[in-house]
Amino acid sequence: MDWFKTLIKEIAKVIKGLLKDKVGRIGLIGVLIVIVLALGAPMIATHDVTEMFAKSKLKPPSGDFLFGTDDFGRDVFSRIIFGARVSLKVGIISVGISATSGFILGILAGYYEGKTDGIIMGIMDVLFAFPSILLALFIVSVLGPNLTNTMIAIGIVSTPVFTRTVRASVISVKSMEYITSAKSIGLSSIRIILKHVAPNILAPFTVQATLALSSAILTEASLSFLGLGIQPPNPSWGSMLSDSRKYMELAPWLAIAPSAFIIGTILSFNLLGDSLRDVLDPKFKL
Amino acid sequence: MDNILEVKNLNIDIVENKSTKSLVENVSFNVKRKGSLGIVGESGCGKSITAMSIMQLLSHPLKATKGKIIFNDGSKSIDMREANSNIMRKIRGKEISMIFQEPMTALDPLFTIEEQIAEVLKFHTDLKKVEMKKLVLEMLTKVGIPQPQRIMKNYPHQLSGGMLQRVVISMALILNPKLIIADEPTTALDVTIQAQILELINDLRSSYDTSIIMITHDLGVIAETCEDVIVFYAGQIVEEGNIMDIFHNTSHPYTKGLINAVRSLGDKETELFTIPGTVPVAGEFSKGCRFAERCGEAMAICREKEPELMEISPGHNTRCWLYNGGDTNV
Numbered sequence: 001m002d003w004f005k006t007l008i009k010e011i012a013k014v015i016k017g018l019l020k021d022k023v024g025r026i027g028l029i030g031v032l033i034v035i036v037l038a039l040g041a042p043m044i045a046t047h048d049v050t051e052m053f054a055k056s057k058l059k060p061p062s063g064d065f066l067f068g069t070d071d072f073g074r075d076v077f078s079r080i081i082f083g084a085r086v087s088l089k090v091g092i093i094s095v096g097i098s099a100t101s102g103f104i105l106g107i108l109a110g111y112y113e114g115k116t117d118g119i120i121m122g123i124m125d126v127l128f129a130f131p132s133i134l135l136a137l138f139i140v141s142v143l144g145p146n147l148t149n150t151m152i153a154i155g156i157v158s159t160p161v162f163t164r165t166v167r168a169s170v171i172s173v174k175s176m177e178y179i180t181s182a183k184s185i186g187l188s189s190i191r192i193i194l195k196h197v198a199p200n201i202l203a204p205f206t207v208q209a210t211l212a213l214s215s216a217i218l219t220e221a222s223l224s225f226l227g228l229g230i231q232p233p234n235p236s237w238g239s240m241l242s243d244s245r246k247y248m249e250l251a252p253w254l255a256i257a258p259s260a261f262i263i264g265t266i267l268s269f270n271l272l273g274d275s276l277r278d279v280l281d282p283k284f285k286l
Numbered sequence: 287m288d289n290i291l292e293v294k295n296l297n298i299d300i301v302e303n304k305s306t307k308s309l310v311e312n313v314s315f316n317v318k319r320k321g322s323l324g325i326v327g328e329s330g331c332g333k334s335i336t337a338m339s340i341m342q343l344l345s346h347p348l349k350a351t352k353g354k355i356i357f358n359d360g361s362k363s364i365d366m367r368e369a370n371s372n373i374m375r376k377i378r379g380k381e382i383s384m385i386f387q388e389p390m391t392a393l394d395p396l397f398t399i400e401e402q403i404a405e406v407l408k409f410h411t412d413l414k415k416v417e418m419k420k421l422v423l424e425m426l427t428k429v430g431i432p433q434p435q436r437i438m439k440n441y442p443h444q445l446s447g448g449m450l451q452r453v454v455i456s457m458a459l460i461l462n463p464k465l466i467i468a469d470e471p472t473t474a475l476d477v478t479i480q481a482q483i484l485e486l487i488n489d490l491r492s493s494y495d496t497s498i499i500m501i502t503h504d505l506g507v508i509a510e511t512c513e514d515v516i517v518f519y520a521g522q523i524v525e526e527g528n529i530m531d532i533f534h535n536t537s538h539p540y541t542k543g544l545i546n547a548v549r550s551l552g553d554k555e556t557e558l559f560t561i562p563g564t565v566p567v568a569g570e571f572s573k574g575c576r577f578a579e580r581c582g583e584a585m586a587i588c589r590e591k592e593p594e595l596m597e598i599s600p601g602h603n604t605r606c607w608l609y610n611g612g613d614t615n616v
Contacts, residue, residue: 184378
């Protein structure tokens with residue numbers, strides 16, 4: 001369990017570094033708020049997300065309905081809170097998909113170079129050539145619009161960025177003498193990759209993952225806005241924003257609340273990623 | 287057989303976009319058992335890739351295309367170019383090991399000194415953790431690291447270059463290999479540390495009965511450590527012989543130039559001696575001698591025909607028309 005202890009110690013060091021940095025502090029707090037909202041949604045929400053109050057349609061924010069109600073008379077605040085669950089779930093799972101596949105593909109491409117590199121990066125460049133939202137739209141419309149397919153689509157769309165980041169870091173790590181040294185003491189390629197290459201590219205990879213999380217949340221919101229993501233009556237920030245268009249003049253709070261949450265969440269993740277880049281950069285250590 | 291390593295007619299090419307350039311041409315040399323061979327030459331002359339090819343560590347686009355590299359550990363001989371990767375991996379680190387030029391980057395920044403040295407043991411032996419630790423500690427003491435108990439828990443960035451080179455040396459020697467390839471082991475260190483490291487290598491070599499290939503551009507290092515010397519120029523051996531031949535009976539104008547450059551360092555009156563011009567680029571060699579353009583003694587034939595490596599006294603070979611019995615009409 002020695003490595004586990006070191007891992008905990010490393011994580012504690014990173015968090016300490018984040019808290020020291022103003023930008024990191026804001027990002028970390030923002031992300032924590034979203035996580036708390038998502039985890040504690042049933043306790044925080046004041047109403048059922050699908051319950052319709054026929055008498056209070058399109059009501060402005062009040063004591064009873066914190067962010068007002070929508071055109072069906074549903075409580076916007078509760079829907080926002082449960083929407084955080086969707087956003088976070090989509091973000092984490094789709095980034096999980098793209099990060100894992102990108103990590104593996106990037107290491108293969110970077111370490112083995114030559115033909116492997118050519119084939120993998122060729123496919124990635126083709127994926128990259130599409131605007132991500134267009135590609136996601138295409139995948140979702142082929143697979144059918146629902147939460148799982150949305151996550152798969154976003155996962156596929158953001159794989160190329162990971163592959164590129166990982167490949168570039170692998171190539172730079174590979175030229176270090178300690179890799180030649182590892183070869184010269186007889187270690188196999190697999191062992192060199194797992195023990196010496198992978199840990200050394202973790203910093204840029206982590207930063208990329210944080211930034212990808214925010215763009216995944218944004219893509220989900222966009223897909224839901226277009227009606228291809230989360231299907232009603234389930235709440236999603238994107239679909240709420242989309243529905244609010246019809247009543248923009250009559251009930252602006254319908255647009256403001258989900259927009260504010262989308263902006264806040266994405267900003268927090270980006271700030272966290274930015275600060276993480278500084279904290280994890282070995283040049284800033286010591 | 288009293289040679290631990292025999293390299294015969296080795297060629298190393300660089301393959302880029304289907305065009306092939308030759309970087310090392312027709313190089314042959316032997317390393318005697320318990321012997322020490324120095325390979326000296328300018329940057330880019332092919333000495334490092336020759337060393338890498340012995341360990342089969344060349345990676346795309348570099349490739350050893352011709353020749354034999356025969357390693358003989360006393361009981362069996364293996365042609366490294368034909369050995370499969372499993373056999374190679376068992377040889378690396380155990381039978382042949384390397385000391386690298388940049389101690390600062392030769393160790394993984396994420397692992398402690400102990401973990402990195404123990405990695406060699408983990409792969410090649412079945413020792414228990416405690417025994418490994420003991421061995422690592424012993425080795426660190428042998429290479430002259432003060433407070434090895436404390437240092438072995440440190441990370442590479444916490445140590446100085448000289449200390450790190452000692453760690454690298456202990457890594458190379460811990461399994462008592464039969465051959466060590468030292469690729470410019472002192473280049474990145476300052477002069478006082480250089481002397482200490484060379485002394486350490488010399489001491490350990492004699493106590494471990496190891497053969498060594500010392501690759502360097504510094505004739506001083508050669509003088510300190512080697513019995514036999516080969517001089518590389520533009521991918522070829524231009525002169526080879528024992529250390530007396532090379533330093534006191536210098537024959538090739540290039541070697542003479544190298545020695546003059548070092549000698550003029552101590553002389554305040556004269557300007558630093560340099561060999562004019564630069565090394566020709568691989569793939570753009572003229573048909574004559576590769577050194578002719580920079581040679582003060584070049585004759586007509588030097589630009590016309592490439593000289594062969596020829597023996598001028600037993601064991602002392604040179605690649606120069608000056609020594610071809612005065613026969614300049616070939």
